[in-house]
Amino acid sequence: MFEKLKITAMAQAMAAHAGARMGTIASNVANADTPGYRTQDLADFGQSWAEAGGDGGMRATRAGHLGGAASQMSLQAVAIGGHSGPDGNSVSLEAEMVKAVEVRQQHDMALAIYRNTSSVIRTSLGRQ
Amino acid sequence: MADLITALSVAASGMEAQSQRLRHVSENIANTDTPGYRRKTISFREAVGGGEVMPGPVRLDRTALPRINDPNHPMADETGYYDGSNVDLVIEIADAREAQRSYEANLRMFDQARQMSQSLFELLRR
Numbered sequence: 001m002f003e004k005l006k007i008t009a010m011a012q013a014m015a016a017h018a019g020a021r022m023g024t025i026a027s028n029v030a031n032a033d034t035p036g037y038r039t040q041d042l043a044d045f046g047q048s049w050a051e052a053g054g055d056g057g058m059r060a061t062r063a064g065h066l067g068g069a070a071s072q073m074s075l076q077a078v079a080i081g082g083h084s085g086p087d088g089n090s091v092s093l094e095a096e097m098v099k100a101v102e103v104r105q106q107h108d109m110a111l112a113i114y115r116n117t118s119s120v121i122r123t124s125l126g127r128q
Numbered sequence: 129m130a131d132l133i134t135a136l137s138v139a140a141s142g143m144e145a146q147s148q149r150l151r152h153v154s155e156n157i158a159n160t161d162t163p164g165y166r167r168k169t170i171s172f173r174e175a176v177g178g179g180e181v182m183p184g185p186v187r188l189d190r191t192a193l194p195r196i197n198d199p200n201h202p203m204a205d206e207t208g209y210y211d212g213s214n215v216d217l218v219i220e221i222a223d224a225r226e227a228q229r230s231y232e233a234n235l236r237m238f239d240q241a242r243q244m245s246q247s248l249f250e251l252l253r254r
Contacts, residue, residue, distance in 0.1 A: 015248070019131035022244060026135035026237045027179030030142030032230055033149075034172040034181055075131075093233050100240055107244050111251060 007117055010049070013073050014110035017045045020075040021103050028091050035087040038079035041099070045106065048073050129248060134178075135241035141180035142234035145172055148183045150227045156215045157224075163203045164193065165213035167220075189214055 021042045031037040042048070052073040084090035152168045159165040166188040175182045191214045199208035 016131070019129065019135075019244065022237075022241055023131040023135040023138065023179070026138040026142075026234075026241060027181075029230075029233050029237045030138050030145070030179070030181040031172070031174055032142075032233065033146075033226075034174050037174055040179075093230075097233070097236075100237065104240060104244065108247065111247055115251060 005117065008114060011110045011113040011117070013049060013052075014045055015107055015114070017042065017048060017073065017075065018103050018107035018110060020077075022100070022107075024077045025096050025099050025103065028096050029093065031089075032091045032093055032096075033089070035089060037089050037091060038084070039082055039090045039092070039095075040077040041080045042075060042077055048075070129245065132241050132245040132248075136238060136245075138178070138180050139234045139238035139241065141175070141182070143231055143238070145181045145183045146227045146231040146234065150224060150231070152186065153220050153224045153227065157217065157220050160213060160215045160217060162213050163201075164211045165215065166190075166193070167213070167215045 024040050024042055028039050028041075043051075082090040082092070149170055149172075152170050156167045168186050169189055170186050171184045172181050173184050174180075193211040193214050195209045196212045197209050198204055201210050203210040
């Protein structure tokens with residue numbers, strides 16, 4: 001609805017990032033007993049957002065302009081290093097729980113920003 | 129949103145794999161006193177692409193069966209020995225407890241992904 005606004009686009013990207021990271025964490029936990037599995041994770045939101053040109057990118061006013069629109073944010077999970085056990089599995093359930101809480105907070109924050117922005121817009125339109 | 133749905137199915141696959149592991153543990157415990165029984169073990173592997181976990185093939189523990197001396201036992205041979213089972217109850221209990229913990233972790237992930245998609249839907253309700 002409000003994709004043109006930077007703050008809502010950012011909140012949307014933040015929620016999408018939290019969702020993708022949640023998927024990665026769920027697959028880490030599911031594979032906590034799989035031999036040879038390496039823990040996977042996403043780059044944190046600030047980094048992916050900056051890489052996608054989210055802040056400071058050039059403005060595109062026409063579809064033909066190059067490099068204007070923020071490119072799609074990369075949500076690719078990569079294997080991260082870490083100590084692995086005798087079976088080659090590097091998942092630590094405790095670390096995954098901590099990450100899950102972070103993701104939860106990030107998701108809640110993104111939704112709160114979106115909700116508040118839309119309520120400001122509603123107010124400015126004279127509706128409650 | 130699609131990622132959250134994927135997270136739900138991945139967590140469900142984890143729970144399914146752990147419950148299958150628990151089932152084999154209980155089969156092992158039930159057959160502790162069965163002569164000639166070899167304990168079943170199962171190993172997990174990652175499904176191609178999806179990040180889901182799949183239970184691998186069931187394997188039999190190759191540890192030598194203990195020879196038990198009891199000439200009165202119906203299975204005893206002429207020397208008075210018969211093959212017991214190679215199930216170690218302590219190992220099975222530990223394995224069961226670990227499967228339970230992993231199941232709970234998967235359940236928690238499932239619940240969190242469900243709550244996150246729920247809060248997304250809450251946005252639509254206003």
